[in-house]
Amino acid sequence: MEVYIDDMLVKSLKLEDHILQLKECFETLNKYGMKLNPAKCSFAVASGEFLGYLVTERGIEANPKQITTFLEMPSPKTTRETQRLTGRIAALNRFISRSTDKCLPFYQLLKGNKKFLWDDSCEEAFKQLKSYLSEPLILSKPVVRETLYLYVSVSTAAISGVLVREEGNEQRPIYYISKTLIDAETRYPAMEKLALAVVTAARKLRPYFQSHAIVVMTSQPLWTILHSPSQSGRLAKWAIELSEYDIEYRPRTAAKAQVLADFIIELGVENSNTSSSTPKWTLHVDGASSRQGSSVGLRLTSSEGEQLSNHTDLVSTLQTMKLNMRH
Template structure:
């Protein structure tokens, strides 16, 4: 009925209809259009439930004003007056009321995790001290709930994301002058498999979850993701996992930009921006060590660098960079090392072991070669300045054969079109496209009165032992001292036992 007005001058939810306008003088035409549609379909309204000229009012459980969206005071009062739950039914009532106020609660899953764990499965109800403390903290937070802002058409919105051991969270904000104001808080509990994702993938999942839950905002506005982590690199890495490739495709429909995180401009956001914090402060306090493999390539088609950064926990970041200037092979090797060091510094890595197949770069860094070229001397100084930002750093030269990943990435960058950005998923082919066998079967093999039906996977070798001659057969990778043996008189005897060798 109201499809031409929805989202413009009207909002409808089941039997609630709201006619809106930014200015008082512009309010009459939308009302006329609404009443015309009602008359067209013969619908009538209850005058006792109609309100006109309202500057603010309750809609969908929220208090909507000209500029802001506030939590319903009745819901807040009801929540603050709730006693501590004593039964499973009461804890379910509590989580239901929290769900109604979710968009106003920063990192709600982390705050309410003790309650959710009580209703998960068929666990026995036990309201312990941790639940009571979380309940008190949540009441304190909701005693002064944040006031949410409404975005202006066409403005850029900013997304902050956070991860923890059990949840991912996000907040969408807008800038009003020099102040940042929250628009919507989101949070999601991680399922069992998601809790084992690497920290980078959890952060990527937080962005994807925000895009799913806040789809209307992502479709209508340019979004800037504020993060100090290389999310853009993760999403577009050639070695990304299948789920990262899927998420990258899902996000490509939106106008998303990634920028380094800055300090929050509003006190209400201060407790939220805790990005990639140490997930378990009671576990080992040792600094994780990372390894960096770098390589540079220079050809008539251009120059490029490749790097592979790997953590001690198995997290891997691979990246190719095409150089937008002419560079010799040695200069490309230095650029690769510098790019890898800058990426590691951006990730907050404190201990790094770097590997390069360039003898010149490694030898000049260790003082074994002189830097007779001014350009090489300048490159070496840049490397030494960057290395000072690590607590522990070492550079090792390795053979080219042990640096294949970085070498392939550098070759990809040096030969690719600089104007085309590509995502190259690496899949697998489990079986050949033809049915002709690789190995032709041998029908029968006879050796020392030993008859076996086998193929080329069997390797037969004859060994001489004192008093006996035995045959050792390798069948499908298993070695056994087997078959029949001949004594010195030439008589065949069965082996006493089967011996694995």
């Protein structure tokens, strides 16, 4: 049984179990003098609306009313209409792969007090989003104690992830997450952005992380970065935060579902588009010797003036940035 404020859902795999569970539910309600409105109740149904979503034996589906309303929306002509658009997108975020990247033109339009201008990039993003939402949106339901898999991706403006489960030879999405990078986060090395994506997923999907073993599928050495003996600062905090969960890191393999393949392909396209704008870093090496001994000191300086000397920061940046080496 699931309860959220005044909404209740009694779910059963078998009809005979359902009768017994309903009986137990009614006895509990009678015990505390609570009443139900028959007009708002549905019994022994295979699917139904709960908390704005359509719950079926296949999983959680987007509410058809919300989808229809969105598809019938005209292009916004004012700031208020754009805010209404982003509000409707927020209600469907869990169904949308990399929603922040898809909706970035809308968010940029609302940033600051600039003049409203719905340009071609906004219109194209709006059309692509409608096309995406016109396809059936179904999220799978995990089985108790089964292993779940997390894929993460980064772009210059956002981090995203998708939690999936394996069913036979297929991978089915359970939940999509996406977050806009703010201020200093936009200047994190790519490796730290990936680590932040895992941390964000763990915070957003905490119930899943608490009740399932999680395998993070990544081609990057995230485990090494998070568990380096010399780590400090935010990476150390993230490693401690993630240590309460059963998380394993594995090399990313070929996607077994088209929806997941699209997620990974988008990552490749994004990286190729943004690589040319990656800031150049200069590596300064001090190899001088003296009576006190000799050592090599390393310091990375970006074209924007940012300096890194911490070992972990250096490793993650060296793996992702273009270097101009100086002695």
